[in-house]
Amino acid sequence: MTGDLSAVPPEDSESPAVVDPSDRTPEVDQRVSSSLGAIVDLLSEGILAHDGARVTFVNAAALRMLGYGSAGELLGTEVLDLVHPDDRALVRERVARVISHETTELIERRFLRKDRSIAYVEVFGRGIPSEGGPLVLVAFRDVTKWRRSEETLALLLLEAERKNRELESFVYSVSHELKTPLAVIRGASEILADDVQFPNETEAGPLVEAIAKSSQRMEATLETLLELSRIGLVSYPDELVLVEDLVQTALEIVGQQLESRGIRVCRQFPPVRVYVDRLRMIEVFVNLLTNAAKYGGDPVKPEIGICASSDGGWVTVTVNDNGPPIPYESIATIFEPFRRGSNVGGAEGSGLGLFIARRIVESHQGEIRVRSSAEGGNDFEIRLPLENPDTGRIPEEVRRGGQDRE
Numbered sequence: 429m430t431g432d433l434s435a436v437p438p439e440d441s442e443s444p445a446v447v448d449p450s451d452r453t454p455e456v457d458q459r460v461s462s463s464l465g466a467i468v469d470l471l472s473e474g475i476l477a478h479d480g481a482r483v484t485f486v487n488a489a490a491l492r493m494l495g496y497g498s499a500g501e502l503l504g505t506e507v508l509d510l511v512h513p514d515d516r517a518l519v520r521e522r523v524a525r526v527i528s529h530e531t532t533e534l535i536e537r538r539f540l541r542k543d544r545s546i547a548y549v550e551v552f553g554r555g556i557p558s559e560g561g562p563l564v565l566v567a568f569r570d571v572t573k574w575r576r577s578e579e580t581l582a583l584l585l586l587e588a589e590r591k592n593r594e595l596e597s598f599v600y601s602v603s604h605e606l607k608t609p610l611a612v613i614r615g616a617s618e619i620l621a622d623d624v625q626f627p628n629e630t631e632a633g634p635l636v637e638a639i640a641k642s643s644q645r646m647e648a649t650l651e652t653l654l655e656l657s658r659i660g661l662v663s664y665p666d667e668l669v670l671v672e673d674l675v676q677t678a679l680e681i682v683g684q685q686l687e688s689r690g691i692r693v694c695r696q697f698p699p700v701r702v703y704v705d706r707l708r709m710i711e712v713f714v715n716l717l718t719n720a721a722k723y724g725g726d727p728v729k730p731e732i733g734i735c736a737s738s739d740g741g742w743v744t745v746t747v748n749d750n751g752p753p754i755p756y757e758s759i760a761t762i763f764e765p766f767r768r769g770s771n772v773g774g775a776e777g778s779g780l781g782l783f784i785a786r787r788i789v790e791s792h793q794g795e796i797r798v799r800s801s802a803e804g805g806n807d808f809e810i811r812l813p814l815e816n817p818d819t820g821r822i823p824e825e826v827r828r829g830g831q832d833r834e
Contacts, residue, residue, distance in 0.1 A: 468487045469487050469488040469489075471487060471489055472489055472569075473489055473567050473568065473569050474486075474487065474489045474490030474492075474493045474494070474549070474566075474567070474568045474569065474570070475487040475489065475490055475565070475566070475567055476490050476502075476565075476566045476568070477563060477564065477565050477566070478507045478563075478564050478566070479560070479561055479562060479563060479564070480507075480523060480527055480561075480562050480564060481506065481507060482504050482505060482506060482507065483502050483503055483504065483505045483507060483510075484503065484563070485499075485503075486499050486502045486503065490502075490568070493539075493541075493547060493549070493568075493569075493570045494510065494539060494540075494541050494542060494547065495541040495542040495543055495545075496542050501542070507519075507523070508520065509540070510539050510540055511537065511538070511539060511540065512537070512538035512539070512540055512546060514538070515537050515538050518537070519537060522535075522553065523553070523564060526553045526554060526555045526564050527555050527562045527564060528555070529555050532552070532553060532554075533552075534550055534551070534552045535550070535551060535552075536548060536549070536550050536551075536571065536575075537549060537551050539568070546572070547570055547572050548570070548571050548572045548574075548575040549568040549569060549570055549571060549572075550568060550569050550571050551566060551567070551568040552566070552567050552568070553565065553566045553567075606650055610643055610646055610647055610650065611647065613639065613643045614639075614640060614643035614644060614647065617636050617637075617639040617640040617643060618640050620636045621636045621637055621640060666703045666704055666705055666792075667703065667704070667705075667706055668701050668702070668703055669701060669702065669704060669706055669709075670699060670700070670701050671697060671700045671701070671702060671736045671743060671745055672695075672697040672699070672700075672736070674704070674706070674709050674710055674713060675695070675697070675713050675734055675736075675745070677710050677713075678710050678713035678714045678717055679693065679717065681710075681714050682714055682717045682718055682721065685718065685721055686717070686721055686732070689721055689730060690730060691721055691730040691731065691732055692729075692730070692731045692732070693731075693732050693733075693734065694731065694732070694733045694734070695733075695734050695735070696733075696734075696735040696736075697734075697735065697736050698736060698737065698738065700736050700737075700738050700743045701814075702743055702812050702813075702814060703814075704792055704812065705788075705791075705792070708788045708791075708792075709788065709792070711784070711785075711788060712785045712788050712789060712796075712810065713745075713747070715781040715782065715784060715785045716747040716785060716808050716810075717732065717747065718781065719781055719782065719808075720732045720747060720748075720749040720751075720806075720808075723749075723751060729750070730749075730750065730751070731749070731750045732747065732748070732749050733746075733747070733748045733749075734746070734747050734748075738814065741813055741814050742811050742812065742813060742814060743811070743812050743814055744809060744810065744811050745809070745810045745812070746807050746808070746809045746810075747807075747808045747810075748805060748806065748807040748808070749805060749806055750804060750805050751804065751805070751806065752804060753800040753801055753802055753803075753804055753805065753806060754798065754800040754806050756800075759798055759800060762782055762798060763782050763783055763785075763786040763796065763798075764783060765780055765783040789810055789812070792812055792813070793812075793813050794810060794811055794812040794813065795810070795811045796808070796809070796810050796811075797809050
């Protein structure tokens with residue numbers, strides 16, 4: 429026996445376990461109690477009954493979860509002695525509610541095992557009328573493994589974030605240290621190319637030119653790495669801005685490049701506002717526009733389209749081109765560092781622009797993706813939340829759009 433359930437009356441009058449009062453005898457009560465106890469012992473959930481103060485019944489699963497060998501070790505024990513000290517006030521208040529027959533929800537609490545180790549449990553209690561006074565029936569299950577897994581995962585994430593910050597700091601330091609000697613190499617090669625006359629039959633001239641071009645590319649790559657590392661080390665306050673203003677600033681930055689290639693830009697913007705780091709988000713659009721200008725324009729009639737829309741709590745900005753499609757095998761890796769699509773031809777690039785764009789968008793809790801059509805053309809789509817990052821709410825001026833813009 430793991431306790432006495434004879435005081436727990438069945439609720440359903442149709443239940444076959446109900447015994448007619450005229451037929452009740454001590455022997456019948458004993459059989460009913462034994463049958464109920466055997467059934468409850470088969471349950472995988474822990475079942476515990478108490479009178480508001482002391483344990484009056486416990487099933488086999490509860491004994492197993494709490495590390496006890498027999499019911500005798502628990503029967504008569506103060507209920508709160510099984511609860512973690514920090515949770516006792518809450519449990520005491522909950523017991524009072526249950527005894528008053530208030531509806532209570534499933535909650536997680538900390539029980540103490542026999543060896544005083546902590547068992548995280550999901551627990552539900554219910555008050556049951558009894559001739560001997562209040563009776564509380566408690567059902568619980570052990571979720572310690574799940575909780576430990578969550579805690580381990582949280583620690584791993586914190587460690588990964590710490591290592592990522594260290595790596596960003598290292599990249600910043602190394603890139604910064606390499607810039608000076610690289611600038612010396614480039615400057616010296618340019619002086620040699622400008623001031624030294626090499627005989628026609630020597631290969632020195634082309635070699636010096638190759639050194640100068642290679643150092644220039646290396647400087648550009650280092651500058652990009654520095655910019656990438658700053659995303660993690662430097663942050664600017666978010667502000668409420670019109671998406672159209674962000675794109676307009678980016679177009680002004682890359683305007684000469686677009687004009688020199690004869691690229692026509694089509695824009696369509698509703699007055700949508702978002703909370704963003706203005707400088708970083710402009711950088712995203714500069715990267716996408718530069719990318720479209722380099723690789724995405726139709727050679728005869730190059731064109732770039734930019735449009736925005738809002739739906740629910742999100743704004744979507746799409747930058748599309750009418751150039752050759754990005755190969756299917758490149759789409760999955762195109763936002764990874766130093767990865768470039770096989771359709772870029774001989775165009776120069778570091779392979780970091782789209783990776784930086786993704787990092788910035790994700791730091792705003794947004795998403796970036798690309799879609800490509802077999803007939804030609806590529807769509808780079810950015811989704812950003814409309815809500816204020818400090819309040820977690822969508823401000824009224826964002827809901828209204830830009831109608832109040834001066």
